[in-house]
Amino acid sequence: MKNRDFLDLRELMDEIFEAATDFKNAFTDEMGSWKPDFNWGEHRDYYPAYSYPPTNVYMTADKSLVFQFALAGFQEEHIGLEFRGDYLFFSAKAPEGFEEDESVKYFKRRLKFKDIKEQKYFVPEDKFNREAVKAVLKHAILTVTIPAKDEVKGPEGVKVTIVSEDEPGQAPPKTGKKDKE
Known part of the structure; x- marks a missing residue:
């Protein structure tokens, strides 16, 4: 770009991207795998509106x-x-x-x-x-x-009964007692 009468936009963009890449690499090399340890619980705004x-x-x-x-x-x-x-x-x-006074600065x-x-x-x-x-x-x-409720009650659950169905041709499960004939 030096000593030219016109601006080569392609070269300018290449230089910008190269500088950004160099900065990113230098930052990454310097910081390594460091990750900030923020305590989000205290500094987070849950009601930003x-x-x-x-x-x-x-x-x-x-x-x-x-x-x-x-x-x-x-x-x-x-x-x-x-x-x-x-x-x-x-x-x-x-x-x-x-009421607001418009003349006040x-x-x-x-x-x-x-x-x-x-x-x-x-x-x-x-x-x-x-x-x-x-x-x-x-x-x-x-x-x-x-104050918090002493006992937090959730919605009552519904108990689901599991029923075992024997498949045809399959013997019933053994109970441990000898079958009487």
Whole structure:
């Protein structure tokens, strides 16, 4: 490509692919068979669709499921929690009097006052005791604790009886007693 009046696209693409191959080989040689050891359990976001409000979801040692919602400025009468099927539905109405001022220029904005549409969180009915749920709003943090059921009951199984059919011409199985004639 040097000292030419025109651009040879084929040569340019070859050089790009060659550089990419060289980089891949150098990276592979340097890293060898190393694989990162990530702890996905702690860093994985199981509810990526809900970024507002900031939320913690975790399980305690006694298998209780806990939700913590950061709700600065919200009043408890404007917060909705409801179980439907295998889901906990959460919603909240934004406090009044906090309308956005268009003339304000924010340097940093993390505190928002907006309605929280219905968010659903998986809480299997057969594993958690919905009758013993505790929800506490303290210091603008709503903590919802759902204890595990003492005894997890699955659907009752159906016992299948196995019947042995003798094939024609085959002698019945021996029982260990001598047959009387």
